[in-house]
Amino acid sequence: xxxxxxxxxxxxxxxxxxxxxxxxxxxxxxxxxxxxxxxxxxxxxxxxxxxxxxxxxxxxxxxxxxxxxxxxxxxxxxxxxxxxxxxxxxxxxxxxxxxxxxxxxxxxxxxxxxxxxxxxxxxxxxxxxxxxxxxxxxxxxxxxxxxxxxxxxxxxxxxxxxxxxxxxxxxxxxxxxxxxxxxxxxxxxxxxxxxxxxxxxxxxxxxxxxxxxxxxxxxxxxxxxxxxxxxxxxxxxxxxxxxxxxxxxxxxxxxxxxxxxxxxxxxxxxxxxxxxxxxxxxxxxxxxxxxxxxxxxxxxxxxxxxxxxxxxxxxxxxxxxxxxxxxxxxxxxxxxxxxxxxxxxxxxxxxxxxxxxxxxxxxxxxxxxxxxxxxxxxxxxxxxxxxxxxxxxxxxxxxxxxxxxxxxxxxxxxxxxxxxxxxxxxxxxxxxxxxxxxxxxxxxxxxxxxxxxxxxx
Amino acid sequence: xxxxxxxxxxxxxxxxxxxxxxxxxxxxxxxxxxxxxxxxxxxxxxxxxxxxxxxxxxxxxxxxxxxxxxxxxxxxxxxxxxxxxxxxxxxxxxxxxxxxxxxxxxxxxxxxxxxxxxxxxxxxxxxxxxxxxxxxxxxxxxxxxxxxxxxxxxxxxxxxxxxxxxxxxxxxxxxxxxxxxxxxxxxxxxxxxxxxxxxxxxxxxxxxxxxxxxxxxxxxxxxxxxxxxxxxxxxxxxxxxxxxxxxxxxxxxxxxxxxxxxxxxxxxxxxxxxxxxxxxxxxxxxxxxxxxxxxxxxxxxxxxxxxxxxxxxxxxxxxxxxxxxxxxxxxxxxxxxxxxxxxxxxxxxxxxxxxxxxxxxx
Numbered sequence: 001x002x003x004x005x006x007x008x009x010x011x012x013x014x015x016x017x018x019x020x021x022x023x024x025x026x027x028x029x030x031x032x033x034x035x036x037x038x039x040x041x042x043x044x045x046x047x048x049x050x051x052x053x054x055x056x057x058x059x060x061x062x063x064x065x066x067x068x069x070x071x072x073x074x075x076x077x078x079x080x081x082x083x084x085x086x087x088x089x090x091x092x093x094x095x096x097x098x099x100x101x102x103x104x105x106x107x108x109x110x111x112x113x114x115x116x117x118x119x120x121x122x123x124x125x126x127x128x129x130x131x132x133x134x135x136x137x138x139x140x141x142x143x144x145x146x147x148x149x150x151x152x153x154x155x156x157x158x159x160x161x162x163x164x165x166x167x168x169x170x171x172x173x174x175x176x177x178x179x180x181x182x183x184x185x186x187x188x189x190x191x192x193x194x195x196x197x198x199x200x201x202x203x204x205x206x207x208x209x210x211x212x213x214x215x216x217x218x219x220x221x222x223x224x225x226x227x228x229x230x231x232x233x234x235x236x237x238x239x240x241x242x243x244x245x246x247x248x249x250x251x252x253x254x255x256x257x258x259x260x261x262x263x264x265x266x267x268x269x270x271x272x273x274x275x276x277x278x279x280x281x282x283x284x285x286x287x288x289x290x291x292x293x294x295x296x297x298x299x300x301x302x303x304x305x306x307x308x309x310x311x312x313x314x315x316x317x318x319x320x321x322x323x324x325x326x327x328x329x330x331x332x333x334x335x336x337x338x339x340x341x342x343x344x345x346x347x348x349x350x351x352x353x354x355x356x357x358x359x360x361x362x363x364x365x366x367x368x369x370x371x372x373x374x375x376x377x378x379x380x381x382x383x384x385x386x387x388x389x390x391x392x393x394x395x396x397x398x399x400x401x402x403x404x405x406x407x408x409x410x411x412x413x414x415x416x417x418x419x420x421x422x423x424x425x426x427x428x429x430x431x432x433x434x435x436x437x438x439x440x441x442x443x444x445x446x447x448x449x450x451x452x453x454x455x456x457x
Numbered sequence: 458x459x460x461x462x463x464x465x466x467x468x469x470x471x472x473x474x475x476x477x478x479x480x481x482x483x484x485x486x487x488x489x490x491x492x493x494x495x496x497x498x499x500x501x502x503x504x505x506x507x508x509x510x511x512x513x514x515x516x517x518x519x520x521x522x523x524x525x526x527x528x529x530x531x532x533x534x535x536x537x538x539x540x541x542x543x544x545x546x547x548x549x550x551x552x553x554x555x556x557x558x559x560x561x562x563x564x565x566x567x568x569x570x571x572x573x574x575x576x577x578x579x580x581x582x583x584x585x586x587x588x589x590x591x592x593x594x595x596x597x598x599x600x601x602x603x604x605x606x607x608x609x610x611x612x613x614x615x616x617x618x619x620x621x622x623x624x625x626x627x628x629x630x631x632x633x634x635x636x637x638x639x640x641x642x643x644x645x646x647x648x649x650x651x652x653x654x655x656x657x658x659x660x661x662x663x664x665x666x667x668x669x670x671x672x673x674x675x676x677x678x679x680x681x682x683x684x685x686x687x688x689x690x691x692x693x694x695x696x697x698x699x700x701x702x703x704x705x706x707x708x709x710x711x712x713x714x715x716x717x718x719x720x721x722x723x724x725x726x727x728x729x730x731x732x733x734x735x736x737x738x739x740x741x742x743x744x745x746x747x748x749x750x751x752x753x754x755x756x757x758x759x760x761x762x763x764x765x766x767x768x769x770x771x772x773x774x775x776x777x778x779x780x781x782x783x784x785x786x787x788x789x790x791x792x793x794x795x796x797x798x799x800x801x802x803x804x805x806x807x808x809x810x811x812x813x814x815x816x817x818x819x
Contacts (some may be wrong), residue, residue, distance in 0.1 A: 201716070202715075203716050242641060243641065243642075245726070246637065246638070246641060246727075247712055247723055248722060249718075249721075249722035249725045251726030251727070251729045251730055255733070314715055318712065318715070318716060321708070321711050321712055322708075325708045325711075333642075339642065339643065340641055343641060343644040343645075343646060343649065344641075346646060346733055347731065347732060347733070348731045348732060350731060370725075376500060376504055377497060377500070378493075379492070379497050379500065380468060380493070381468070381492065381496065382466070382468035382469035382470075382492065383469060383491065385471045385472075390472055391471065393462075393465070393471040393472065394469070394470055394471035397460075397462045397470040398470070400462045422725055423722070426718045426722060429718075
């Protein structure tokens with residue numbers, strides 16, 4: 001049976017007269033999945049959803065065996081300061097609190113909360129740092145709190161500082177990408193805002209920012225020695241992702257982003273879990289309202305600012321359009337959200353056929369050759385120039401317009417060829433000038449792989 | 458008029474650009490647009506190995522822009538690249554008065570213009586029902602369900618009648634992208650991986666279908682037909698498109714407005730969809746399905762699953778009765794025993810009524 005956001009909200013106003021169908025004792029305050037809930041039963045119901053998806057032993061309290069002290073997992077929570085990640089934080093905090101109470105101060109895992117401070121990327125009037133302090137205060141963290149929780153705020157510009165140098169990426173008419181002018185000094189000067197400002201439209205900007213944040217979270221996870229990352233995405237958000245990844249040509253990521261996958265970064269395994277995968281967005285909103293978590297939510301303020309920019313359909317991003325699509329069909333086709341997530345979880349990760357080739361921008365392993373695919377379906381050859389007048393026009397054009405843009409300069413100085421995935425290639429193809437991007441210096445192994453022909457040394 | 462290099466075609470740099478190409482947003486002259494449009498379709502045909510020399514191919518012709526451009530392009534490419542094809546127009550007359558009769562008139566003109574033989578197969582002749590009668594009986598909401606099932610079969614039957622094993626249709630990149638989105642939104646696991654197949658063929662069927670416009674934008678087809686001054690019929694079917702598909706179409710159009718490459722991006726995603734292998738159940742002995750015989754509820758047995766024939770009409774079906782016969786049987790049971798005197802306005806055709814209303818003056 002597919003439950004939907006509209007099931008959860010439809011009779012919310014008239015619920016005060018009804019008794020909670022779970023405890024049969026208290027008056028209900030919300031209606032979800034065709035059932036009336038009181039506050040305690042609803043919170044328990046949602047918390048149960050998280051527990052169901054984090055059943056593994058590594059999240060349970062371990063006692064030392066035969067004098068050997070057990071080692072707890074370090075678990076990282078990616079906190080965007082939006083409704084669903086705040087709800088997940090509350091659920092995890094309460095889980096750990098319960099564990100410390102029932103197991104004499106022991107807890108199943110160490111929770112490390114990581115926040116990427118997006119407020120630094122725009123002229124926002126909210127401070128993530130202040131909101132985090134408010135959150136810590138409200139949960140009594142730093143005041144002899146029995147639960148071991150730590151917070152880390154990450155500056156998005158760290159993404160550039162982690163890299164060795166800045167390269168200029170150019171894409172020619174045949175979809176071949178090149179990198180030129182590496183400069184090790186530039187990493188300190190370039191900012192994420194400057195990188196985002198190079199993108200041709202808001203959708204590309206959103207795509208690049210999403211990817212920067214994801215990679216930053218993965219890198220931070222390793223730096224703070226965590227083995228697992230928890231994301232607070234609700235079922236509705238995951239459905240949005242299935243469609244928007246498809247639209248952006250990133251279908252190969254659906255399998256990994258939706259299911260509980262293993263991400264391998266620099267040889268280390270990181271487990272990715274979405275504990276709120278079975279929770280609807282409206283349920284997240286109920287939960288958040290019941291516990292007044294909205295006061296910590298900075299995403300509402302960010303969204304309001306973004307909405308001002310995107311009143312007209314044409315200036316909306318792919319994510320915003322997808323979101324508004326699901327909102328618009330919710331009434332008549334309410335089961336679509338769970339259907340989309342269900343089919344998304346059935347998709348497999350693509351196996352790479354292009355061994356050791358990774359996208360220079362988003363760092364995903366290439367499963368096919370996008371350049372070849374695009375070349376097959378796009379012709380850029382002109383029709384023959386035959387008349388005398390046209391030949392004369394071509395001569396005038398060559399004299400006046402040639403070598404005006406960077407793409408033409410490429411002919412003179414192509415730089416070295418690099419690999420790009422399909423989505424990054426099409427997203428950045430419209431940029432006529434070079435795209436400045438932080439890149440890692442090639443390792444000895446990469447150089448040997450690329451340039452060694454025989455086995456002899 | 459003096460040549461201005463700033464308004465020159467992006468590809469040839471010698472002629473004046475007259476249009477912005479929807480697929481790449483490049484400013485192109487007519488000649489370069491024709492060149493890239495035709496060459497891309499030729500490349501699609503060659504890379505998918507769609508045809509073989511001497512093959513007889515039926516073009517599913519509705520008289521609309523897609524099929525008219527398809528007929529024109531296939532004739533052009535067949536001559537230019539010597540495919541050695543024998544092309545035939547195959548039309549389906551669904552029986553929608555005021556819509557299909559007008560579009561069939563266009564196809565008949567196309568027959569003369571392109572010098573191709575034309576075969577028309579009608580629903581009335583095949584199933585004893587016209588679409589106007591079906592809509593009058595079953596209502597407008599399910600019109601696309603009936604029409605889709607019946608047309609698929611009618612195309613196969615028409616091709617078989619002509620002794621042709623290959624039907625090409627004018628499905629374009631927008632249709633493909635819409636199908637990928639629809640399969641995701643409907644959760645259609647069985648069709649998801651094959652959403653973007655350029656060649657489709659029912660198991661056991663001798664007729665294959667292909668879509669040479671798989672990577673061709675709908676807007677480019679319109680532009681090509683416009684600049685080439687092709688004779689096509691441009692009215693949409695009178696019976697409303699399926700409501701849910703309509704929402705997916707609106708989403709796609711909105712997405713295309715902000716990201717023109719999204720149509721090709723969705724097709725690229727569709728080609729990369731791969732389902733996880735099904736989990737094997739524990740303690741289940743693997744059955745030898747090849748030797749199994751299905752015993753139906755009425756005691757009869759199914760002899761062969763692939764290539765089974767419908768017991769009612771003899772058309773290829775995996776079930777005892779094909780989908781078309783099931784739908785028609787339902788219609789028969791609800792057909793009025795006594796017709797209303799003066800006739801039903803819906804049977805006359807909603808399209809015809811609309812057309813009459815359009816000519817009224819006040």
